[in-house]
Amino acid sequence: MEFGRIAETAGQALDLAGVIVIVLGALVATVLFLPRVRHRERFEDAYRRYRQGLGRAILLGLEFLVAGDIIRTVAVSPTFRSVGVLAVIVLIRTFLSLSLQVELEGRWPWHRRPRPAPREER
Structure with missing residues (x-):
């Protein structure tokens, strides 16, 4: 098997992994969201957690999709276009x-997380 074909297959596999991560992440976030709403958890909190779960799945899926694009473009057809x-x-x-x-x-990725204030002992 030639290198170009292997790289194309690897790129397609990463694309598939990205799509699977996004779809499964959306399903898991939705499945976790429904009981929270039914159990009278505050809707705003449940919705915020739902969006966070969905957003994390999309972020991870995008990373796989970018990796697949890079492999296919650089390894298979590295033209200027x-x-x-x-x-x-x-x-x-x-x-x-x-x-x-x-x-x-709620912050830029290059900003550090705020440290929790030290608790006073009594």
């Missing part, structure tokens, strides 16, 4: 990932 298309795709997906991460965590 295909690399340019890859750059645009990666730029768009990176923007989506950053936007999702800011929405999920």
Whole structure:
């Protein structure tokens, strides 16, 4: 089997993994959301947790999809045009990932998490 065919297969496998991660993540987030709403948990809290679970699944799936695009573009057909298309795709997906991460965590990825205040002992 030639290298180009192996790289194409690996890229397709990563694309499939990305789609599976997004679909399964959406299903799991939804399955976890429904009982929270039924058990009278505050809807806002349940909805926030649902969006966080869904967002995490999308972020992870996007990482797989970008990896598949990179492998196929660089290893299979490294023309100037295909690399340019890859750059645009990666730029768009990176923007989506950053936007999702800011929405999920409420901070930029390069900012440290705030440390909890030390508790006073009595």
